[in-house]
Amino acid sequence: MASPQPARHLRTYAQIAWLWIRAAWQYPTSFVLLAVGNGLITGLDFVGLWIMFSHLEDLAGFALHEVALLYGSASLALALADTAIGSVERIGTYIRTGRLDQMMTKPVPLLVQVCADQFTLRRLGRLTQAAAVFGWACTYVDWSPLRVLVAVSMLASGALVFFGLFVGFSCVQFWTTDATEFANAFTYGGATVTQYPLSIFPREVLVGLTFVVPVAFVNWYPCLFLLGRTDPFGMPEAFQFASPLAGVLTMTAALLVWRTGVRHYTSTGS
Amino acid sequence: MRGAGMLHVAVATRAFRRYSTYRAATLAGIFTNSVFGIIYSFAYLALWDANPTAGGYDAQDAVTYVWLGQALLMTIALWGGGATDDLAERIRTGDVAIDLYRPVGIVGWYLASDLGRAAYHLLTRGVGPTLIGLVVFDIALPRSSVHALAFAASLVLAVVVSFAIRFLVASTAFWLLDQSGVKVMSGAFAIFFSGMMLPLVLFPGWLGTLARALPWASYVQVPADIWLGTHSGTGLLAALGFQVAWAVVLLAVCQGVLRVATRKVVVQGG
Numbered sequence: 113m114a115s116p117q118p119a120r121h122l123r124t125y126a127q128i129a130w131l132w133i134r135a136a137w138q139y140p141t142s143f144v145l146l147a148v149g150n151g152l153i154t155g156l157d158f159v160g161l162w163i164m165f166s167h168l169e170d171l172a173g174f175a176l177h178e179v180a181l182l183y184g185s186a187s188l189a190l191a192l193a194d195t196a197i198g199s200v201e202r203i204g205t206y207i208r209t210g211r212l213d214q215m216m217t218k219p220v221p222l223l224v225q226v227c228a229d230q231f232t233l234r235r236l237g238r239l240t241q242a243a244a245v246f247g248w249a250c251t252y253v254d255w256s257p258l259r260v261l262v263a264v265s266m267l268a269s270g271a272l273v274f275f276g277l278f279v280g281f282s283c284v285q286f287w288t289t290d291a292t293e294f295a296n297a298f299t300y301g302g303a304t305v306t307q308y309p310l311s312i313f314p315r316e317v318l319v320g321l322t323f324v325v326p327v328a329f330v331n332w333y334p335c336l337f338l339l340g341r342t343d344p345f346g347m348p349e350a351f352q353f354a355s356p357l358a359g360v361l362t363m364t365a366a367l368l369v370w371r372t373g374v375r376h377y378t379s380t381g382s
Numbered sequence: 383m384r385g386a387g388m389l390h391v392a393v394a395t396r397a398f399r400r401y402s403t404y405r406a407a408t409l410a411g412i413f414t415n416s417v418f419g420i421i422y423s424f425a426y427l428a429l430w431d432a433n434p435t436a437g438g439y440d441a442q443d444a445v446t447y448v449w450l451g452q453a454l455l456m457t458i459a460l461w462g463g464g465a466t467d468d469l470a471e472r473i474r475t476g477d478v479a480i481d482l483y484r485p486v487g488i489v490g491w492y493l494a495s496d497l498g499r500a501a502y503h504l505l506t507r508g509v510g511p512t513l514i515g516l517v518v519f520d521i522a523l524p525r526s527s528v529h530a531l532a533f534a535a536s537l538v539l540a541v542v543v544s545f546a547i548r549f550l551v552a553s554t555a556f557w558l559l560d561q562s563g564v565k566v567m568s569g570a571f572a573i574f575f576s577g578m579m580l581p582l583v584l585f586p587g588w589l590g591t592l593a594r595a596l597p598w599a600s601y602v603q604v605p606a607d608i609w610l611g612t613h614s615g616t617g618l619l620a621a622l623g624f625q626v627a628w629a630v631v632l633l634a635v636c637q638g639v640l641r642v643a644t645r646k647v648v649v650q651g652g
Contacts, residue, residue, distance in 0.1 A: 139563075308425050
């Protein structure tokens with residue numbers, strides 16, 4: 113029953129993405145500056161965190177290298193998701209300009225087209241910087257085979273959670289076409305929340321970040337395990353291994369919302 | 383002279399109206415600013431809880447600073463954008479030739495347009511999150527009517543300085559055709575050196591001295607310190623003078639760059 117469908121979609125995705133990379137390369141100075149600039153934004157972000165620590169011993173009980181682990185893993189997950197499907201944020205524009213109608217007439221799934229559209233490698237900057245911070249923080253972790261497994265699954269699941277958030281919240285635009293920023297509160301907001309130890313927040317916020325917008329599974333729970341720390345909120349220990357489940361659930365919910373959105377969609381034209 | 387003044391008021395009014403068309407975008411933006419305000423408030427509360435006098439601020443100052451930052455983010459177009467994005471696009475398409483033979487200066491025209499945009503963003507994206515901050519976190523209000531007035535003046539100057547830098551960024555399109563790379567770089571510096579990411583008062587040693595001398599300090603740190611009542615008497619005047627000085631210098635540079643660029647456009651026969 114295994115169908116070659118997903119593989120074919122992936123190939124189409126790669127072809128469209130490649131097209132956009134070549135298009136962006138037409139302005140080489142901009143291309144390089146965009147990559148460097150994006151790396152710089154996240155780099156300075158971390159310098160900010162480091163300056164914060166020059167005034168502190170620890171932030172809500174977490175030392176700099178521990179916060180770096182949280183920061184690096186969340187940033188990596190976001191960069192992966194953002195690079196792969198960040199363009200989905202723009203569907204409001206596609207609806208307004210009628211591009212979505214054009215896409216619907218093509219024999220490639222709409223979501224693949226939307227995600228691959230205007231694919232940009234400039235987020236490589238963020239990816240590199242996040243990897244560097246994560247790598248440094250990893251040197252402080254007391255590794256065991258299980259921890260390696262949890263770390264790998266953390267990055268994959270984290271990317272999946274952000275995939276879901278990007279797609280799901282972008283769907284709001286099927287109903288109102290100019291509210292792109294709404295999604296930012298959850299995608300980039302989620303990324304910002306996860307830069308900090310969640311122990312800075314009150315319990316209610318943590319519960320929300322666990323069960324409503326599950327970004328706590330992007331890095332908080334698995335990092336508690338990697339660092340061998342007891343959960344300051346006393347949540348079930350099983351949560352520290354539940355990231356893949358959270359990723360799959362978020363993605364499934366997002367795809368359902370996407371389907372509802374596409375069905376609800378009526379063209380702005382004619 | 384009076385005619386030109388009226389013209390600029392008309393340009394500003396049109397820009398104000400243009401932005402006010404997108405209501406859902408505005409609401410989504412206020413929501414997003416508020417979410418980020420809440421996240422950063424908890425982060426700063428954790429910082430000032432561990433070090434109650436960091437940077438000479440107390441916890442209430444710090445949280446107030448967060449919400450001022452969120453209110454200023456769009457008003458000063460910290461990420462870039464605003465009227466200067468129109469300019470960059472017109473340079474790319476060549477339409478800037480039409481701007482050049484208008485009987486009014488380009489800098490003044492786009493500055494008026496950007497002030498109109500800023501006024502709209504202040505009334506919505508500025509006031510909206512501030513009200514949320516007042517209700518949720520009990521932020522501080524200006525100490526006296528003098529400070530409130532000085533804050534208003536400082537805000538206008540912040541927009542002018544930010545405009546001048548964004549104008550220079552847009553002008554790079556004369557040479558690069560595409561401003562996006564430089565824009566991202568400039569945005570990265572703006573986030574870091576404006577005090578948006580972390581108050582400049584926390585920056586250590588020479589980095590702090592440097593950051594407080596650069597034009598970006600006019601964006602957030604200077605207006606915020608005026609709001610918080612850090613300056614009084616001549617200190618207040620010095621703070622405003624700092625912004626005026628950068629505004630004058632940068633606007634003069636804008637004129638100079640424009641003159642050089644114009645020669646280039648003529649050479650191309652545009």
